[in-house]
Amino acid sequence: MITIQGKGVSKGIAKGKLYFYRRPDTEIVKQTVSDLDAEKARLAEAQAASIAQLEALAEKCRAEASEDTVVLFETHAMFVEDEDFVECITSVMEDENCNAEYAVREAGEQFAAMLAAMDDPYMQARAADIRDVAGRILNNLMGIVPGGIDSEEPVILAADDLAPSETLQLDKSKILAFATQGGSGNSHTAILARTMGIPALCGAGATLEEAHSGRLCYIDGETGVLYIEPDALTLAAMNEKYEQQQEMKKLLETMIGQEDITLDGRKMMLYCNIGSPEDVAAVHLNDGQGIGLFRSEFLYLSASDYPTEDEQFEAYRTVAQAMKGKRVVIRTLDIGADKQVDYFEMQKEENPAMGLRAIRICLNRPEVFRTQLRALYRASAYGKVAIMFPMITSVWEVRECKRACQKVMAELKAEGIPFNAETEIGIMIETPSAVLIADALAKEVDFFSVGTNDLTQYTLACDRQANDLGKFFDPHHPAVLRALKMATDAAHAAGIWIGICGELGADLEMLPTFLAIGIDELSVSPAAVLPLRAAIRQSIAKTCTLEKLGC
Amino acid sequence: MKQFDYTITDALGIHARPAGLLAKEAKQFQSVCTITKGDVTKKLTQLMMLMSMGIKCGDVVTIKAEGADEDAAIAALEAFFKANL
Known part of the structure; x- marks a missing residue:
């Protein structure tokens, strides 16, 4: 038996053969041939x-x-x-x-x-x-296998690390769990695993090597351990834990159809984060009450050229219709920083997290923005679509976004294409700047949604992608939580709702603090909905305190 | 050699789908089947070239078949154009 200790980033037990992801060598080199x-x-x-x-x-x-x-x-x-x-x-x-x-x-x-x-x-x-x-x-x-996995049966997928564009191309039906040498809890592999509700560990280091391919493994996403060919004792322990997990899953299923309300009657909107239309199935399975974050990047990351208006419209409409009138918050393109797309031909930046990303790209390239907004407004005729702009730091940015929306609506109207003129517009609160001027921003929009990973990164000056910043990257830091409180107070003063769509939203330990702060919505990966619902239904909002804010 | 002229009525012209079907149709015969628009002539089995001719709705094309089974070929092609293009 070989035991590999990593960091557990998505809970659950899985057993299967290890498959080491081979990065397709797509570089084509001209070679002279003799024969x-x-x-x-x-x-x-x-x-x-x-x-x-x-x-x-x-x-x-x-x-x-x-x-x-x-x-x-x-x-x-x-x-x-x-x-x-x-x-x-x-x-x-x-x-x-x-x-x-x-x-x-x-x-x-x-x-x-x-x-x-x-x-x-x-x-x-x-x-x-x-x-x-x-x-x-x-x-x-x-000899490149499309879908990346050359195996008939589902596998535990191991890799050094996976880029977002790579995870998109993987054949998900063949993946039981992820194990990566590098990466962190905020990496995209971790986020994907949580959306799929399958175990994942990262930071396994060099001991996770290709030579282990094909061997039977057990992975525990909670403790972050991978056992290769486990001995009898470990096997028995893992099987027991697996049984418990199945039992827990059954118990949680009793939460399906229940209301998200505390014992003292405070309602919470419990929504889901998704990355592509195919994730809607998981939302239905886990009884999510809406989509709090639909990352539109998948359309851009999986393509080799700008996605057309029709392609985007189809994706948004599919999700809006599938959610049958429940709210679907679609975030406009959030690339740059760690998500790079070749055809955008972005200049290389020293510090991309603070560079040209997300809404900054959209405001600099009105044609790209216009295409996406047209697709979003066209989809608004088919369900309850809400549009959300990421990486906002200034009021003028929001006003410019709204002008772009007005322009698109006028165009659609002139063309006789149906859309919902009352489509909600919201922004992400993920920079300290947005928190500090939240009162002014709240007057411009219909809702706020807090991206806790980025808010933590920018508030604490800690790179979310870095492996070795572990203890310094702390979303529970009082500074982050106070920022959350400031944004919430500003939202409520203006009469709008505020949610959390970052990973912190699924943190059960933080739920009392969120209730004390007055958060209205939590948007989490589909697999986190039912445990959170069970916790909400056992809480008393009135008795929750702000002690974690250190004030 | 047999031939006929045809005016394209399909709104999209000879786009990928009918081009593919047309090439498939032409391959069934031994005869060399060609299409001419203006001064450009291509074999019907040259799928990519056929698409690159950019034949649109309203264009007049000439179809020719030459070979042992030219009668059958031209009849089949004429029927194909009437049904699909």
Whole structure:
């Protein structure tokens, strides 16, 4: 048995085989080859594999009766063997005496560029199909598995650390738990694990190595321990804990359908944080009363170019409709800092957390902002959408955002497109600046939502991504809690509601303090809803004190 | 050699979906099937080239088939254009 101690960042027990995530080596290097025929044979093999995959996809869609998708995959399969395309690949290989990877990418780019140059927007968009096809052939040439997990059965996924764009591409149905060498409780892997309600540990260090791949493991997300091939004693202990976990889960299910109200009648809005439309299933499963934070970044992180208005509209509308009239707070794009997207072509910053990020990008690039706002307002006709702006530090920023909203509404009205003119507008409170001028900000908006991770980072001058700041990064710090109280007092004085959408909201130990401060809403990962509901229903708001604020 | 002229009536022109279906149709025959718009001629089996011609609604194209089964080919293609484009 090997025992690896890390930091538990998402509770639960899981057992399964360890699978070490291999970062696809997507860098294509031009190489001179000596045996051109062998290279052509590799290409033919990759083409055959691509066609087989596409035919299987088409077959699957045929079974699901989505005829348009069937044709799409069939067309892609035809692209793979298109005479001109193949001739172009082969001639690059022959002319430059180079490897198939390089030739496929060159040919793909040439054909994509040809379509992109046409004056028809529909055909321009087909350039993406060509790139998709070239990408598939490349994956097959380089042995890259889409979804990142080359295993039939679900696994415990180990990695050095995972970037947000990588976690998005993972096939979630194959993941039982996460274990990473680096990372922290605030890393995106940890947040994803909590949303999925599966165990995770981070900071496992170099002892978590690739050589352990394929071995049977138990992971305890509470204690942060990973046991590789556990001995009989450990096995018995883990199995017992697993049974207890199942028992607890059953008991918590009795909370489904209950109201979020304290014993003395104080109501709390208990909402969920989600990162993509597919997370809505977890919200329903855990009986979340709304969405307090829908991170729109997934649309940008998972794409290789700016997502179109229609793509965004579809995602927002899907969630708004699925929530059937319950509030859905959608946060406008929050990239920059730790979430980087290549096609934004951002300049490298010395200190990105304080750089051009979130609303600052939107205000600097009105076209990007306008596209997202149009999609949001169009979706507002299909449910109770609320729009939330991140990283606010000044009143003028909020006014500029509201002007952008007005402009978009006027456009939609002129075009006869339905939207809800009463759509709520709110802001994130995540900078000390926003706390200090909360009274002025509260007059401009319909609600506040506190991002505790960033508020802690900026208030305590502590990088949330850093591994070794552990004890200094303290969301329970009286300074953070006093900031929360100041923002709440300002919100209530202006007659608006305030919530917490950061990880701190799920901290059961903090619930009495939140009740004492007067927080109106808690938005947490779906798996945290029922334990929190049970705690709320046992609380007495009147007797809660502000002692943790140290005043 | 057999041929016919056709005016595209589909609002999107020869977009990806019908282009794919058209290439598939043409592949069934031994005859060489081509499409001409203005002075550009491409084989119907050249899917990407076919798409790159940018054939739109209202464009007049000429379809030709030449080979052993040209009669069957041209009949099938004419039926295809009428049904899909």
